[in-house]
Amino acid sequence: MAGIGFELKKLFKPTGFLSKVRAIAYSALVSLGPFILCTATIVTLIIFLNIMKIPYKERELFIATIVYVFIFSQIISSGFKMIITRYIADTLYEENYKDILPSLSGLLSIVVFISSVCAIAFYWYSPLPFYIKFTSYVLFIELIIIFIMMEYLSTVKDYIKIVKSFLSGVIASILLSFIFLKFTNLDTVFGLLLALDIGFLLIISFLTGYLKNFYGETASKKYFNFLEYFDKFPSLFFVSLFYTLGLYSHNFVFWTSNLSVKVADTYVYAPVYDVPTFYALLSIMPSMVMFVVSTETSFYEKYRNYYSLITGKGNFADIENARKDMVRVLWSEVRNLVEFQLFFTLLFLAGGYYILPRIGLAQLSIDIFNLLTLGAFMNSLILVIILLLLYFEDRSGALFVSTAFLISNVVFTYLTVNYSESVYGLGYFASTLFSVVIALIELLVYVKNINYHTFCGQPILYKEKKGIFGKLISSLSRDKNN
Numbered sequence: 001m002a003g004i005g006f007e008l009k010k011l012f013k014p015t016g017f018l019s020k021v022r023a024i025a026y027s028a029l030v031s032l033g034p035f036i037l038c039t040a041t042i043v044t045l046i047i048f049l050n051i052m053k054i055p056y057k058e059r060e061l062f063i064a065t066i067v068y069v070f071i072f073s074q075i076i077s078s079g080f081k082m083i084i085t086r087y088i089a090d091t092l093y094e095e096n097y098k099d100i101l102p103s104l105s106g107l108l109s110i111v112v113f114i115s116s117v118c119a120i121a122f123y124w125y126s127p128l129p130f131y132i133k134f135t136s137y138v139l140f141i142e143l144i145i146i147f148i149m150m151e152y153l154s155t156v157k158d159y160i161k162i163v164k165s166f167l168s169g170v171i172a173s174i175l176l177s178f179i180f181l182k183f184t185n186l187d188t189v190f191g192l193l194l195a196l197d198i199g200f201l202l203i204i205s206f207l208t209g210y211l212k213n214f215y216g217e218t219a220s221k222k223y224f225n226f227l228e229y230f231d232k233f234p235s236l237f238f239v240s241l242f243y244t245l246g247l248y249s250h251n252f253v254f255w256t257s258n259l260s261v262k263v264a265d266t267y268v269y270a271p272v273y274d275v276p277t278f279y280a281l282l283s284i285m286p287s288m289v290m291f292v293v294s295t296e297t298s299f300y301e302k303y304r305n306y307y308s309l310i311t312g313k314g315n316f317a318d319i320e321n322a323r324k325d326m327v328r329v330l331w332s333e334v335r336n337l338v339e340f341q342l343f344f345t346l347l348f349l350a351g352g353y354y355i356l357p358r359i360g361l362a363q364l365s366i367d368i369f370n371l372l373t374l375g376a377f378m379n380s381l382i383l384v385i386i387l388l389l390l391y392f393e394d395r396s397g398a399l400f401v402s403t404a405f406l407i408s409n410v411v412f413t414y415l416t417v418n419y420s421e422s423v424y425g426l427g428y429f430a431s432t433l434f435s436v437v438i439a440l441i442e443l444l445v446y447v448k449n450i451n452y453h454t455f456c457g458q459p460i461l462y463k464e465k466k467g468i469f470g471k472l473i474s475s476l477s478r479d480k481n482n
Helices: 001-012 017-031 032-052 056-093 098-121 130-153 158-184 186-214 225-231 234-254 271-282 284-312 318-357 363-391 395-417 427-446 450-456 468-481
Strands: 261-263 267-269
Touching: 032 056, 032 130, 032 158, 032 186, 032 395, 056 098, 056 186, 056 225, 056 234, 056 261, 056 267, 056 271, 098 130, 098 186, 098 225, 130 186, 130 450, 186 363, 225 234, 225 271, 234 267, 234 318, 234 363, 234 395, 234 427, 271 318, 271 363, 284 363, 284 450, 318 363, 318 450, 395 427
Parallel strands: none
Antiparallel strands: 261 267
């Protein structure tokens, strides 16, 4: 992700208000492309449904479908994204550029198969019409592909083309939705899902072309070499998976409560809770953009200097000064991030007070939104600290934080959901508060002892051990050579 930060930072060099607005917009779309894409299109389509006075049942079915597709595409792809990010970074460092695109094909073949099995099992007994199930399935797979492709696109330098790709998909989806709803007799939900499918397919086509042009047509046959990283860094998979599960686990608990509703005998969700969750999570987008364009750039320079002195045989005084400088910048950037996000959190709380009642949210949902927005504020800090711990190769610490977040969110939410409506949302808030304290302590302790971890954390004699995936790759390579 540091590469993204350095490239985007160039956009901030030109002076002028419009230049800065453009740079922030590019940063947001590149770092949060899929999320922004979904948000923009879904909000617009919901507005269309309200303006055109579409029956409530059809609107409810569309929203429930989007909730499931969006949440579970993130969950399934999350662990694989972290593994492939590490593989791409190492492959670029070793300058084995021909191995990158084949890994995308190999990874997608695995993830799409797993996702397809899950989707088919879920829809098997659903009474929904086949065309609704099929378009929902296609949207689910397309989202997973985009989430994974974004990890590869972080290496592509032409961010303007990436931005244009996402905008073309958004515009195509919105225009087609309007056409299908206004000028055809297509089923409403089917028309909307079909429009999204076409828009997302357009994005995937453009992004695939950019990747092929960037890395060239020639590629190796190493489609599944990334699987060795499941042997080397299994914790990376679970760090991302547990964090993503933790992000939505409170919603799952509410799906079992008296707030839950069943839509078309297929989807179970809690709109009174899920809708404010959606709006609350929007509040953390500014901090994610800032982390990419500021924290990773400023901090990474000091981080690189510290470790370059160690690997370059710098003297102890220089290393210690570099360490102090790195730690100072680290906490300074964390503090700046907290202040930056706090401003937007307060802005969302104030805006929610005036806007949410006008778009139809009940008072209970507004009260939930307030607590969830405060929780999202701390959630953004949890994610940043997890990423910083991974920078320092403290994978066990990052796994501990993400696991604590997942477990505490389930436990605290379960305690509140069975207590009173007045405390709905408090479980998520308490979980993020508890988890951010743990995360800060973990980062503080690790940074304090970073010299020890750096010099003593590595084995004296390193001997690589092949796990099940490594042995499988070696076996396949021998078979091909023979």
